[in-house]
Amino acid sequence: MLAQWLAKGHGRNACRPSRPLFTAKVSTTGLKTIPFNRTHLSENELDYLAQAVRQGSTSGDGPFTRRATGLLRELTGSSGVMLTTSCTHALEMSAILLDLRPGDEVIMPSFTFMSTANAYVLRGAVPVFVDCRPDTLNMDERLIESAITDRTRAVMVVHYAGVACELETIGELCRRHGLALIEDNAHGLGGSYRGRPLGSFGRMATQSFHETKNVQCGEGGALLLNDAGLVARAEIIREKGTDRSRFFRGQVDKYRWVDIGSSYLPSDVLAAQLTSQLESFDKIQFLRHAVWRRYHEELADWAAENGVAQPMIPDGCAHPAHLYYLLLPDLRERQAFIAHLAGRGVRAAFHYQPLHTAPAGVRYGRVAPGGCPVTEESADRLVRLPLFADLDEAGVASVLDAVRTYRVG
Numbered sequence: 001m002l003a004q005w006l007a008k009g010h011g012r013n014a015c016r017p018s019r020p021l022f023t024a025k026v027s028t029t030g031l032k033t034i035p036f037n038r039t040h041l042s043e044n045e046l047d048y049l050a051q052a053v054r055q056g057s058t059s060g061d062g063p064f065t066r067r068a069t070g071l072l073r074e075l076t077g078s079s080g081v082m083l084t085t086s087c088t089h090a091l092e093m094s095a096i097l098l099d100l101r102p103g104d105e106v107i108m109p110s111f112t113f114m115s116t117a118n119a120y121v122l123r124g125a126v127p128v129f130v131d132c133r134p135d136t137l138n139m140d141e142r143l144i145e146s147a148i149t150d151r152t153r154a155v156m157v158v159h160y161a162g163v164a165c166e167l168e169t170i171g172e173l174c175r176r177h178g179l180a181l182i183e184d185n186a187h188g189l190g191g192s193y194r195g196r197p198l199g200s201f202g203r204m205a206t207q208s209f210h211e212t213k214n215v216q217c218g219e220g221g222a223l224l225l226n227d228a229g230l231v232a233r234a235e236i237i238r239e240k241g242t243d244r245s246r247f248f249r250g251q252v253d254k255y256r257w258v259d260i261g262s263s264y265l266p267s268d269v270l271a272a273q274l275t276s277q278l279e280s281f282d283k284i285q286f287l288r289h290a291v292w293r294r295y296h297e298e299l300a301d302w303a304a305e306n307g308v309a310q311p312m313i314p315d316g317c318a319h320p321a322h323l324y325y326l327l328l329p330d331l332r333e334r335q336a337f338i339a340h341l342a343g344r345g346v347r348a349a350f351h352y353q354p355l356h357t358a359p360a361g362v363r364y365g366r367v368a369p370g371g372c373p374v375t376e377e378s379a380d381r382l383v384r385l386p387l388f389a390d391l392d393e394a395g396v397a398s399v400l401d402a403v404r405t406y407r408v409g
Contacts, residue, residue, distance in 0.1 A: 032345050032398065033345045033346075033347065034345060034346050034347060034386050034391070034395050034398055034399060035347050035386060035388075036347040036348065036349050036384070036386050037211070037212050037386070037387075037388050038388045038390060038391075039211050039216060039388070040277075040280070040284055040287075040388065040389040040390055042276040042277050042279065042280035042283075042284070043276065043279075043280055044276045044279065045273055045276040045277070047276075048064065048272040048273065048275055048276045049269060049272050049273055051064075051272065052064055052268050052269045052271070052272035053269065055268075057268070058267050058268050058269050059265075059267060059268065060083075060265035060266055060267060060268060060271070061245070061248075061265060061268070062268030062271065063268065064268045064269075064271035064272040064274075064275050065083055065265075065266070065268050065271040067271070067275045068083060068271045068274045068275045068278060069081050069082070069083060071275065071278040071279065071281075072207070072222055072224075072278065075189065075190070075197070075278070075281065076189070076197050076199045076200060076205075076207075076224055077196075077197050077200050078199060078200060078205070078224040078225065078226055079225075079228070080224065080225030080226065080227075080228065080230070080231045080234070081222055081223075081224055081225075082222060082223045082225070082234055082235070082238055083220065083221070083222050083265070083266050083271060083274070084220070084221040084222055084223055084238065084264045084265070084266065085219065085220065085221065085263075085264055085265070085266045085270075086115075086208070086210070086219055086220065086221045087115065087184075087186045087206050087207060087208035087209075087210070087221035087222075088115040088118070088119065088221070089221060089262070089264045090206035090207065090221045090222060090223040090264075091115055091116065091118075091119035091120075091184065091206050092119045092122060092262070092264070093223050093234060093237050093238060093264060094119070094182055094204045094206060094223065095119045095120045095122065095123045095125065096123065096237050096260060096261070097204065097230050097233060097234060097237065098123075098153060098154055098180060098182075100120060100123040100124065100125040100153060101123075101124060101125075102123075102124030102125070103124065103125075103126065103151060104123075104124070104125045104126070104151055104152075104153045105125065105126045105127075105128050105149060105151045105152045105153065106120045106125050106126070106127055106128065106152075106153060106154045106155075106156055106182075107128045107130055107144055107147050107148070107152060107154070107155045107156065107368070108127055108128070108129065108130065108139070108155075108156035108157075108158070108184075109129070109130055109131075109132055109138070109139035109156075109157075109158050109160075109375070110129035110130065110131065110132070110354045110355045110356040110357075110361070110367070110372045110375045111132045111137055111139075111158075111160065111352050111354060111355075111372075111375045111378065111379065112158045112160075112184065112352060112355065113186070113352060114355060114358070114360070116156060116158060116184050116355075117355055117360075117361065117364070117365060118360075120156075121360075121364045121365075125153070126151075126364065126365060126366060127355070127361070127364065127365040127366075128147050128152070128365065128366055128367075128368055129354075129355055129356035129361065129365055129366070129367050129368060129372060129375075130143050130144060130147055130368045130372070131143055131368070131370065131371065131372040131373065131374050131375050132160075132372070132374050132375050132378065133374070134374050134378070135312045135314075136160065136161075136163050136165075136311075136312055136314065137160045137161070137378055137382075138157070138158070138159065138160050138163065138164075138165040138166070139157060139158065139165060140374070141165065141166040141169045141170050141173070143368060143369075143370060144170065144173055145173060145177075146368065146369050146370070147368035147369065148177055148179070152177070152179060153179065153180065154179055154180040154181070154182055155170060155173070155174055155179050155180070155181055155182070156182045156183075156184060157170060157181065157182070157183055157184065157202070158183075158184040158186075158187075159183065159184070159185055159187055159188040159191060159198050160187060161187055161311060161319065161322055161323050161325065162187040162188040162189075162190070162191040162198070162319045162320040162321070162322040162323075163188075163191065163311070163313055163314070163317050163319045164188070164191060164192070164193035164198055164314075164316075164317045166314075167193050167201045168193075168194075171201060180202075180203045180204075181201065181202040181203055182202045182203065182204050182205065182206075183198065183199055183201060183202040183204070183205035183206070183224075184205075184206055185198050185199040185205045185206060185207055185224075186206065186207065186208035186210075186213070186221075187208075187213075187320075187322045187323070188319075188320060188322070189207055189213070189214060189215065189320060190214065190281070190285055190320035191317070191318055191319050191320045191322075192317070192318045193316060193317055194316045195316075199224045200224070200226060201226075202226060203226055203227045203230070204223060204224065204225055204226065204227070204230065205223075205224040205226070206221060206222070206223055206224070207221055207222040207223075207224065208220075208221050209221055209222070209274055209277075213322070214281075214284055214285065214288060214320055214321070214322055214389075215274065215277035215278055215280075215281060215284060216273075216274075216277060217266075217270045217271070217273040217274040217277065218270065218273070219270070220266055220270050220274055223238075233259065236258060236259045236261060237259060237260070237261040237262070237264070238261065238264040238265050239261065239265060240257075240261050240262060240263050241257050241258060241259045241260050241261030241262075242255045242256060242257055242258060242261070243255050243256060243258050283389075284389045285320060285321065287389040287390070287391075288320075288321035288322075288387065288388070288389055289321045291321070291324070291387050291388075291391050291396055292321040292324050292387065294396050294400070295324045295385060295387075295396075295399070295400070296310060296311070296324070298400055299326075299400065299403060299404070302403065302404045303326065306406075306407065306408040306409075307329050307408055308326050308327060308328055308329070308408065309326070309327035310326060310327075311324065311325060321387070322387075323384050323387055324384065324385050324387050325351070325382050325383060325384045325385070326382070326383050326385070326403075327378065327381045327382055327383075328381050328382075328383060328408070329381065329408055330380065330381060331380035331381065333381075333408055333409075334350065334380060334381050334382070334383055336406075337383055337406055338350070338383060340402070340405075340406045341399075341402050341403070341406075344398075344401075344402040344405070345398065345402070346385075346386065346398065346399050346402045346403075347386060348383050348384060348385055348386070349383070349384050350379075350382055350383060350384070351379070351382050351384055352379060353379055354372060354375045354376055354379050356371075356372050356375070357376070385399055385403070386399055
């Protein structure tokens with residue numbers, strides 16, 4: 001599925017969508033308010049939800065779980081796909097599968113969501129925070145090797161905004177040091193690196209289907225297993241540490257508690273919603289890329305005049321138009337810019353705060369040599385603009401007008 005989608009130029013040749021569902025809301029001041037995010041209602045979503053309820057069993061591993069899993073296999077190229085209740089839970093499963101022990105270390109960016117670190121801290125591991133690159137905001141591959149110690153077990157990469165990390169360099173480093181490469185691909189479904197889908201490079205990868213993601217089911221996730229040797233144990237971990245799945249396949253006469261685990265399997269109702277969203281993947285991507293391109297092209301002159309940085313997409317990287325951000329000159333300008341947009345009915349948002357300076361990050365982690373100065377500066381400067389599939393022409397024009405009326409300084 002991804003190969004065909006990429007061949008179409010990120011959905012540019014897909015069928016033109018019907019009239020967008022987005023309608024600007026009216027605030028008490030009479031201004032039209034454009035929300036930061038609004039979920040897309042895919043074509044069969046309500047019908048599938050009703051089917052899931054009527055089928056008489058709404059627990060996990062039902063018909064829609066199997067359908068959604070098959071669609072994800074096509075999209076990611078991964079044969080070992082397991083739906084989970086969240087990307088956080090997929091990360092927790094990856095930590096268990098790594099057999100982490102207290103004191104083991106996992107290298108990761110400081111510029112990421114707290115779940116990236118929390119999943120490993122729960123196993124007693126120590127997150128080692130590495131600074132990000134100033135151009136893509138991904139973990140700086142040049143700084144990873146100096147963070148490796150004799151306790152390092154894995155390197156966790158996060159593809160910020162769905163733009164790939166420098167996977168060739170990082171993969172070679174992991175092979176040389178005998179470390180597991182894990183991908184937090186919460187932003188990156190549909191993205192690729194040198195023609196290969198994100199999520200297919202690490203020993204494991206995690207996906208998010210939170211309502212803020214390109215395809216969503218409110219709360220949901222998936223664990224991609226690119227090491228066939230992990231699949232059997234992952235199935236047990238996801239089923240509360242039991243061999244229940246083997247029992248239902250008739251491979252054992254009863255199921256028992258055989259390993260540690262938790263309840264990581266989502267309801268088939270959530271899988272029904274996700275199935276419809278995945279079936280609409282091309283349409284959703286077409287719509288999101290259209291918005292992303294307009295922002296990028298029509299704000300270029302304004303950004304240059306005001307010393308504002310736009311996203312940078314390296315050669316060989318195809319992004320999924322997950323988010324569009326701007327980097328203002330400093331924190332004061334960032335706050336003034338967000339307030340300016342809000343005054344014109346546009347809801348913008350900043351993003352991650354550095355994990356290495358967070359109370360839990362200080363308590364449970366350590367900072368790689370050299371610290372994370374780029375992360376600290378970027379976190380203070382970044383603003384995300386509204387970007388969702390049903391943001392119509394008028395909505396995009398309103399955002400562009402609001403941005404271009406701001407002057408730095």
